[in-house]
Amino acid sequence: MKKVSPQEAIVSLNDGAVVMIGGFMSNGTPEILIDALIEKGVKNLTVIANDGGTPDTGIGRLIKTGAVCRLIASHIGLNPLIGQLMNEGKMEVQLVPQGTLAEQIRAGGAGLGGVLTPTGLGTEIQEGKEVVEVDGEKYLLEKPLKAAFALLRASIADEKGNLYYKATTRNFNPLMATAAETVIAAAEEIVAIGGIMPEAVATPGIFVDYLVGGEPYVS
């Protein structure tokens, strides 16, 4: 784990990268890393996230600058720009049920070949997917999701990269930490080793490659 600046953290994150970004309606999204991506001017990103943020927060800011060509998410309703870009053919959006998305990312990080879920049976979500019957019950086979990068937001990190997330900022962050080749975490506060109770660590430091301080506090 290396402690770096936001610019250093994303130095190898270039055009066309597949990036998971933590957060739920921007709650738990690393704004400081979004700033760095916008500043660098990366293009054609594929973003995997719960949602598309809002026009002025989180992933929405990245979308507004035209950095995202493909979004895999469960919800885009809070960001009208996404629908507009879809209609103009400037952005491809793949909508996935939220629980399925979470499990696909978990499977990607947990060495699983996919998950079997009843969610989406008989709906458009089923199209092109294998239906597997287990003990008389039908399930959809959903394949694992992985990414080159995961951008996480922690409330507190320690010098080993152990991460603690306050309240609902946890959401997809711990899952994404396991499913990407390079994991970058931005924290509000970085404390000495031992400064986070072991029981409170939701992402072990071994998953974090780069740690960035200075993520704005939420009040």
Added chain:
Amino acid sequence: MSVKERIARRVAKELHDGNVVNLGIGMPTMVADYIPKGVTIHLQSENGILGMGPVPDADTYDANIVNAGGKPVTVEQGACYFDSSFSFAVIRGGHVDVTVLGALQVDRHGSLASHIIPGKMVPGMGGAMDLVTGSKKVIIAMTHVAKGGSAKILNNISLPATAIEKVNLIVTELAVIEVTSEGLLLKEIAVDTTVEEVIAKTGAPLIQPETVGRF
């Protein structure tokens, strides 16, 4: 009392002490304001809360705590937080007793459409597909007809399905309708309507028991 308040108040009567409940964004959220005295429920929020409380005062909230609509919320004493995978283990695993959500269409088989109008409204399903698939009881809280007066309760949904045959109860400002294996059972009608009006505004046959209750 507004249409929404009336629906929310009637839905609240379906909740029992100790239930784990997920309320959808919008009108279903209002159900929490009408929980009967002596009934304690545990509100689940799919972004990772069990024990969600009311919306906070504008000047005292903690922005680390939001609901599934991304808006600030509070938590009850004894609440807990978890990640999205665990949250959907709670939901999909059958640990939510009741989920309440809105819908664009519901049909006599209990299939519902709530997440997309192709070419018009494409917000995404969020957690709705998992919620209606995994919850023990699914209650649809919605206005009886669409703006313009077209029926939302139909023989077969025409919009893309959110889930197939998962709805148990439909509560509107006019009626309470149970989805049974025989079809839609008219359980109650509102005090200011008639069975005839409800039938006229419903796009599927209703089974009428000998006595229809009032609410």
